[in-house]
Amino acid sequence: MKVDFIIVGQGLAGTLLANELFKQDKTVMVFDDPAAPKASLVAAGIINPVVFRRMTKSWLMDDAFPQMETTYHQLEDLLKEKLYFPGRMIKSLSEAQSVLWKEKVFANRLEEYIDPEPGFSFRNNNITNPYSFGCVNKSGRLDIQKLISVFSEFLVKQNSIRKEKFDFGKLVLKPELVMYKDVTAEKIVFCEGPAASQNPYFKNLKFKHSKGEILELKIPELQLNEIVNAEVFVMPMGDDCYKVGATYSWDDLNRETTDSARDELLVKLKNCISASFELIEQKAGIRPTMHDRKPVIGFLPDYPPIGIFNGLGSKGVVLGPYFARQLADYLVGASNYIHPEADIKRYFPSSPSSDQGAPSVIGSRR
Numbered sequence: 324m325k326v327d328f329i330i331v332g333q334g335l336a337g338t339l340l341a342n343e344l345f346k347q348d349k350t351v352m353v354f355d356d357p358a359a360p361k362a363s364l365v366a367a368g369i370i371n372p373v374v375f376r377r378m379t380k381s382w383l384m385d386d387a388f389p390q391m392e393t394t395y396h397q398l399e400d401l402l403k404e405k406l407y408f409p410g411r412m413i414k415s416l417s418e419a420q421s422v423l424w425k426e427k428v429f430a431n432r433l434e435e436y437i438d439p440e441p442g443f444s445f446r447n448n449n450i451t452n453p454y455s456f457g458c459v460n461k462s463g464r465l466d467i468q469k470l471i472s473v474f475s476e477f478l479v480k481q482n483s484i485r486k487e488k489f490d491f492g493k494l495v496l497k498p499e500l501v502m503y504k505d506v507t508a509e510k511i512v513f514c515e516g517p518a519a520s521q522n523p524y525f526k527n528l529k530f531k532h533s534k535g536e537i538l539e540l541k542i543p544e545l546q547l548n549e550i551v552n553a554e555v556f557v558m559p560m561g562d563d564c565y566k567v568g569a570t571y572s573w574d575d576l577n578r579e580t581t582d583s584a585r586d587e588l589l590v591k592l593k594n595c596i597s598a599s600f601e602l603i604e605q606k607a608g609i610r611p612t613m614h615d616r617k618p619v620i621g622f623l624p625d626y627p628p629i630g631i632f633n634g635l636g637s638k639g640v641v642l643g644p645y646f647a648r649q650l651a652d653y654l655v656g657a658s659n660y661i662h663p664e665a666d667i668k669r670y671f672p673s674s675p676s677s678d679q680g681a682p683s684v685i686g687s688r689r
């Protein structure tokens with residue numbers, strides 16, 4: 324069977340890349356291991372264009388935000404599902420944060436995203452009153468879990484997915500193409516999320532994944548329509564259900580939920596809401612992250628048929644569509660631009676002569 328591209332992994336990255344390639348009339352075969360953990364199945368899916376600590380725009384926001392909106396609307400049309408929920412985020416502010424908010428809104432050109440004046444008239448008797456509230460007007464969430472599941476059904480209908488673990492030993496590399504079992508393709512792109520740290524082709528990439536835990540709670544009295552960002556975020560899901568998170572940890576990168584993360588989140592939650600709640604579920608996942616917290620996309624300098632789309636970190640929902648589009652344009656030859664800060668070449672300083680990452684013992688080159 325011949326396809327244009329093989330994609331390994333159908334989390335958010337693999338889904339968005341496959342979608343962009345379909346839009347450009349390309350054929351793909353996706354391999355996704357149903358048993359492997361997916362960050363995308365744990366993520367809250369929140370869209371936040373602001374770095375509150377410094378009151379700056381998130382990286383690339385002015386380019387990534389419009390691409391994000393276009394992509395998720397297009398996916399809703401394609402899949403006939405509601406996936407994207409634009410909305411406001413209410414940020415609770417201390418006095419010092421209120422001052423910073425006012426100082427930086429115009430200086431850092433945030434007025435397109437936030438209300439310039441804190442003190443926004445948000446009231447909810449179950450939310451503990453801080454000094455003030457700020458309002459992020461361009462926020463919201465993506466239902467990542469639904470996107471992944473309905474896009475998987477779409478791929479099944481196109482005969483474009485195999486739900487199995489990719490076996491590196493069976494990959495055959497030729498100068499102009501790759502072969503995997505009965506599938507031949509021009510290129511292969513690995514979108515494996517945190518599992519990429521074990522991928523033998525990307526040994527010299529510097530990953531710095533972080534573990535995150537999140538709670539799902541029922542809070543009938545809260546009656547909240549907006550996402551609230553205080554010591555934790557509280558994100559309404561409908562039917563009185565909320566996601567509350569998230570923790571960050573860089574040790575013990577396993578997928579086990581912990582009592583300490585649950586306690587940390589509940590203590591912080593109690594600091595910001597007074598309503599009683601029922602804990603429904605706790606989940607843990609690993610955010611695929613690079614050492615410099617920038618995504619990694621592109622192709623091995625010495626083995627251009629092998630590529631990667633990874634490192635979306637905690638910003639996958641906003642940055643994913645922008646970089647999927649960029650990578651797809653590169654793959655189909657419509658552009659040769661890859662954002663330099665995200666380009667895999669940063670891990671190959673002496674490329675193209677460098678032999679770092681060479682797959683000498685993996686697969687076979689015939």
Ligand SMILES: Cc1cc2nc3c(=O)[nH]c(=O)nc-3n(C[C@H](O)[C@H](O)[C@H](O)COP(=O)(O)OP(=O)(O)OC[C@H]3O[C@@H](n4cnc5c(N)ncnc54)[C@H](O)[C@@H]3O)c2cc1C
Nearest residue numbers: 332334335336356362363366368369489516535608639640
């Ligand atoms: C607690 C938590 C909260 C988060 N909240 C947010 C948020 O609010 N907003 C936001 O933007 N981001 C958030 N994120 C980050 C977001 O989850 C990631 O940016 C994004 O989901 C990464 O997608 P991915 O496709 O790169 O990785 P993944 O979702 O992990 O997907 C990787 C895929 O590759 C497959 N795979 C791996 N190895 C193989 C193999 N050998 N063969 C076949 N298949 C393989 C896996 O099965 C999986 O399907 C959060 C993450 C966590 C953990």
